[in-house]
Amino acid sequence: MARTPTKKPAATTRRSSSGARKTAATKDNARKSTAKQDTKTAATRKPAGKKTARKPTTSRRRKSAVVRKRTGVVAGLIKYGFVAAIWAFVLVGGVLAYHAYQLPNITDLDRYERAGATRLLDRDGAMFVSYGALHGRPVTAANLAAPLINALVATEDRRFFSHFGVDPISILRAAVVNLKAGRTVQGGSTLTQQLAKNVFLSADRSYSRKIQELLLAFWLEHRFSKQEILAIYLNRVYFGAGAYGVDAAARKYFRRPVEDLTAYQSALLVGLLKAPSRYNPAVDRERSQGRTRQVLLNMADAGYLTEDEAERIAARPSAIQGAAGVSRNHRYFADWARERANGYAGPGGGDRTVRTTLDRRLQRIAEQAVSEGMKRGAKKGARQVAMVVMSPDGAVRAMIGGRDYASSQFNRATQALRQPGSAFKPFVFLAALEAGYTPKTRLPDAPVALNGWTPRNFDGRYRGEVTLEDALAHSLNAATVNLSEAIGRRRALSVARRLGVTASLPEGPSLALGAGEVTLLEMTAAYAAFANQGRFVSPYAVERIQTSAEGAIYAHDDRPAPQIVETRIVAALNTMLQSVVENGTGRRARIGRPAAGKTGTSQDFRDAWFIGYTADLVAGVWVGRDDASAMDGVTGGSLPAEIWAAFMSKAADGPPRSLVLNTN
Numbered sequence: 001m002a003r004t005p006t007k008k009p010a011a012t013t014r015r016s017s018s019g020a021r022k023t024a025a026t027k028d029n030a031r032k033s034t035a036k037q038d039t040k041t042a043a044t045r046k047p048a049g050k051k052t053a054r055k056p057t058t059s060r061r062r063k064s065a066v067v068r069k070r071t072g073v074v075a076g077l078i079k080y081g082f083v084a085a086i087w088a089f090v091l092v093g094g095v096l097a098y099h100a101y102q103l104p105n106i107t108d109l110d111r112y113e114r115a116g117a118t119r120l121l122d123r124d125g126a127m128f129v130s131y132g133a134l135h136g137r138p139v140t141a142a143n144l145a146a147p148l149i150n151a152l153v154a155t156e157d158r159r160f161f162s163h164f165g166v167d168p169i170s171i172l173r174a175a176v177v178n179l180k181a182g183r184t185v186q187g188g189s190t191l192t193q194q195l196a197k198n199v200f201l202s203a204d205r206s207y208s209r210k211i212q213e214l215l216l217a218f219w220l221e222h223r224f225s226k227q228e229i230l231a232i233y234l235n236r237v238y239f240g241a242g243a244y245g246v247d248a249a250a251r252k253y254f255r256r257p258v259e260d261l262t263a264y265q266s267a268l269l270v271g272l273l274k275a276p277s278r279y280n281p282a283v284d285r286e287r288s289q290g291r292t293r294q295v296l297l298n299m300a301d302a303g304y305l306t307e308d309e310a311e312r313i314a315a316r317p318s319a320i321q322g323a324a325g326v327s328r329n330h331r332y333f334a335d336w337a338r339e340r341a342n343g344y345a346g347p348g349g350g351d352r353t354v355r356t357t358l359d360r361r362l363q364r365i366a367e368q369a370v371s372e373g374m375k376r377g378a379k380k381g382a383r384q385v386a387m388v389v390m391s392p393d394g395a396v397r398a399m400i401g402g403r404d405y406a407s408s409q410f411n412r413a414t415q416a417l418r419q420p421g422s423a424f425k426p427f428v429f430l431a432a433l434e435a436g437y438t439p440k441t442r443l444p445d446a447p448v449a450l451n452g453w454t455p456r457n458f459d460g461r462y463r464g465e466v467t468l469e470d471a472l473a474h475s476l477n478a479a480t481v482n483l484s485e486a487i488g489r490r491r492a493l494s495v496a497r498r499l500g501v502t503a504s505l506p507e508g509p510s511l512a513l514g515a516g517e518v519t520l521l522e523m524t525a526a527y528a529a530f531a532n533q534g535r536f537v538s539p540y541a542v543e544r545i546q547t548s549a550e551g552a553i554y555a556h557d558d559r560p561a562p563q564i565v566e567t568r569i570v571a572a573l574n575t576m577l578q579s580v581v582e583n584g585t586g587r588r589a590r591i592g593r594p595a596a597g598k599t600g601t602s603q604d605f606r607d608a609w610f611i612g613y614t615a616d617l618v619a620g621v622w623v624g625r626d627d628a629s630a631m632d633g634v635t636g637g638s639l640p641a642e643i644w645a646a647f648m649s650k651a652a653d654g655p656p657r658s659l660v661l662n663t664n
Contacts, residue, residue: 136246192217197213443483444482456478525539608631
């Protein structure tokens with residue numbers, strides 16, 4: 001039977017409905033959870049063909065931080081670098097401004113004062129020595145010979161015409177060379193820089209000086225043309241031998257103006273710039289020629305010459321004809337002449353030109369005669385020599401004050417006081433002639449004793465009665481002392497003073513035999529009075545003095561000197577002194593033409609003299625030792641007479657002239 005459904009199923013339905021709801025909710029939550037998961041999955045899933053964005057890992061975050069930090073550092077460096085650059089620019093600008101402010105006045109290169117120089121000219125007007133810096137006349141670009149410019153540029157600054165005052169290529173090349181060598185062997189300075197340094201700056205190697213040098217180089221390039229810079233440089237640079245400027249150098253080495261310099265001469269002068277003393281042709285001819293050849297090859301390398309032309313020019317060197325080629329021994333005369341010039345005109349300032357009496361031909365002959373003679377004399381203990389050559393009016397034509405000026409500047413011709421020995425005897429015989437004696441007057445050559453002093457003849461023999469002429473010709477001591485005592489010693493002393501001997505002389509009997517001390521210059525001047533027929537002689541070296549500002553300030557007085565010995569007396573003495581040379585103690589002085597003179601030998605062979613003359617020249621020679629020790633038998637009639645004859649035989653010029661004038 002059918003049953004009516006109860007309410008329990010309804011409850012069940014409610015429960016089922018609630019469970020369904022729960023189940024639905026659960027499913028819904030599950031779907032949401034699945035959707036979220038799908039969303040996450042979709043978010044992390046890489047789309048096809050694209051990178052899928054992922055959440056940065058710790059490592060990536062660190063890298064990003066480093067990049068950001070580095071970017072900040074770079075930005076900071078740029079910022080501070082820019083600031084530093086600004087400050088560096090300010091600092092460099094300040095340094096340049098400071099050194100520019102410290103520069104000397106550069107508005108006029110010709111306003112610089114220099115110490116005055118003294119030029120000595122020989123009797124022909126050619127300069128043979130200078131004291132102080134010798135500056136030539138300023139030359140312009142138009143005066144510069146093309147070979148000179150080419151030699152300078154090829155050797156000192158090959159890119160001179162293309163750089164702006166500084167040559168970076170040369171600086172780099174020098175730096176590489178010096179780095180390889182480990183020391184400074186090459187410089188990179190341009191001619192403009194060298195000019196800036198030579199004219200305005202010191203030679204120190206400081207950075208400050210280098211900065212100023214660069215600034216001045218830029219200024220010079222801006223202010224002057226290239227040709228003008230070359231001219232200024234060559235007017236200022238030192239060429240050795242005391243010559244500043246190319247004009248002074250051209251005249252001192254070659255006796256010619258700068259416009260006339262040949263290629264060889266130009267190369268020689270440019271070669272001197274590296275080391276003026278080292279490459280001086282008067283000091284080392286071979287080294288100078290080697291340096292000149294190198295400069296010529298530089299010119300060939302630069303395209304100014306072919307190599308064959310350079311070698312051909314180098315093979316024909318030019319002779320040194322100017323003052324630089326004069327032997328150093330001429331400096332004895334030069335020093336004496338300069339001293340005399342200062343005495344006439346004062347030391348003064350400014351440039352001074354002194355025309356002297358020096359005859360360079362005679363000076364060379366004298367030096368040669370002395371050199372050859374002293375080679376022989378050295379074997380006999382002769383160590384020093386002096387020689388004076390003058391004309392009969394006292395003009396000194398040549399002078400040698402010692403064997404070598406470089407070793408000793410003491411002038412033995414003008415400063416040394418030595419005993420003349422028998423060379424003093426002509427004063428005694430001249431006094432006797434003035435007292436009424438004649439060359440044929442006889443006097444005793446016999447022993448004489450004066451307060452315990454007994455003079456002896458050189459050979460120890462006495463000849464009895466002899467004539468004055470024979471007594472003087474054979475230099476008899478006993479006869480001379482007897483004559484001096486007969487006429488009175490004061491007569492001989494008075495004659496010596498009258499003839500210009502100013503040295504202190506003894507008044508005892510030994511005066512007659514030359515026991516006093518005199519200079520060679522005074523004795524030679526005294527003999528010159530015999531050659532000029534009895535006129536007073538004052539030896540002189542200066543003819544004329546001129547200054548750049550005042551013109552002529554001194555001129556030698558050419559008026560005839562006073563007559564101090566009668567002509568007939570001088571003629572008689574000349575006859576007697578000719579006998580000395582012809583058949584007396586001076587026979588080695590014979591030269592084949594009329595000549596007169598006297599030998600002199602001091603005690604123990606300490607001094608040996610010969611003073612002689614022709615109608616045109618007077619020359620005195622002394623040989624000895626500075627310590628006054630004895631030589632090995634050297635007498636006035638040996639080595640000094642030989643030197644005198646060697647000189648006179650070459651110096652004599654023109655036909656022979658008689659020494660004895662007609663006095664009737």
